[in-house]
Amino acid sequence: MDESALPQLRAxxxxxxxxxxxRLAQGLYExxxxxxxxxxxxxxxxxxxxFLVLAEADLWRLxxxxxxxxxxxxxxxxxxxxxxxxxxxxxxxAQKLLTLDPDLLxxxxxxxxxxxxxxxxxxxxxxxxxxxAGRPTxxxxxxKTTRHDKVKRRGDSLMTVLEELHLQExxxxxxxxxxxxxxxxxxxxxxxxxxxxxxxxxxxxxAAREAW
Numbered sequence: 001m002d003e004s005a006l007p008q009l010r011a012x013x014x015x016x017x018x019x020x021x022x023r024l025a026q027g028l029y030e031x032x033x034x035x036x037x038x039x040x041x042x043x044x045x046x047x048x049x050x051f052l053v054l055a056e057a058d059l060w061r062l063x064x065x066x067x068x069x070x071x072x073x074x075x076x077x078x079x080x081x082x083x084x085x086x087x088x089x090x091x092x093x094a095q096k097l098l099t100l101d102p103d104l105l106x107x108x109x110x111x112x113x114x115x116x117x118x119x120x121x122x123x124x125x126x127x128x129x130x131x132x133a134g135r136p137t138x139x140x141x142x143x144k145t146t147r148h149d150k151v152k153r154r155g156d157s158l159m160t161v162l163e164e165l166h167l168q169e170x171x172x173x174x175x176x177x178x179x180x181x182x183x184x185x186x187x188x189x190x191x192x193x194x195x196x197x198x199x200x201x202x203x204x205x206x207a208a209r210e211a212w
Contacts, residue, residue, distance in 0.1 A: 006031065013042070015102075016095040018070045018087035025075040025084045035076050042075060043105065045128050048136035050159045051076070053206045064195055065111040065165050066124070069094070072105065093123070093143060101148060103127050104139065107158060112165055113172040120144045124154060124161060159203055166196045 006027055013024040021042060028038040035055065039047045055076035060068035070087040071094065077083025097104050105128055109121040116122045121143045130137045138161050140154040155161040173192045177185040 010041075015043075015071065016098050018074075018094070021071060021075055022084040022087065026079070029079050029084075035078055038078075039072060039076060043072065043128065045131045047072065047126075047131065048157070049209055050136055050157055050206055051126075053209055054158065054202060057202060057205065059202075060108075062198065064162065064198060065115075065169060066108040066162065067111065068108040069106045073107075096143075097123065097125070097141075100141075100146065101151060103129050104141075104151070105131075107138070109143070110140075110165060112169045113176075114168055115165075116142060124158065125151075126158075159199075159206060162199050163203065166192075166199050170196055 009020075009024045009027045013020045015021065025038050025042055028041050033041065036046065036052055039051075051072070055073060058077075059066070060073045074083065074085040074087060077085050094106060097106055104125040107124045107126060109123055110116075122140050123143055125139050125141070127137065127139060136157040138154045138156075138158050139151050141151045145151070155164065170189070170192045173189055177189055
């Protein structure tokens with residue numbers, strides 16, 4: 001890409017328009033930027049190492065208890081892996097949250113037995129101001145929230161929230177299955193244990209990267 005095109009892409013990029021952000025990310029990758037560098041250009045802040053590790057693992061494709069938002073996950077797929085990936089239908093939610101609080105960077109919606117109903121989903125977010133300070137703190141709010149004071153601190157990091165979410169799901173599943181036939185119980189509980197193992201493996205990958 002001609003370097004003179006980048007200023008125009010930057011000017012056109014808006015977080016409430018996935019396509020414009022994808023065009024910017026594509027242009028940055030074509031200029032040779034890494035995922036971390038491209039994300040810094042897109043959002044004006046370094047995204048934490050945990051995000052990079054989870055993005056490399058295709059978190060948005062894993063069958064975990066989180067439904068990822070288009071941004072920033074699909075933007076973090078470089079051309080060598082077929083990205084940036086075409087967006088879905090989350091622009092309306094992104095626009096709503098940006099209007100409520102532009103400091104929020106939505107990450108995904110939680111699933112599981114203890115998560116809110118799908119008609120008013122729990123949204124997990126980073127805060128750009130927290131990331132600027134080097135803190136990957138995760139906040140949550142309901143999708144239909146219209147008040148700033150309803151944004152709550154959810155955990156020290158997305159990895160921590162994922163661990164807590166899946167361990168809670170395992171405890172609830174074990175509790176519900178305790179009076180079931182043993183074969184059926186083991187199959188259902190075993191499936192949730194596999195999810196916990198996936199999260200544990202992601203934690204190990206993060207720890208290995210942190211040790212570099």
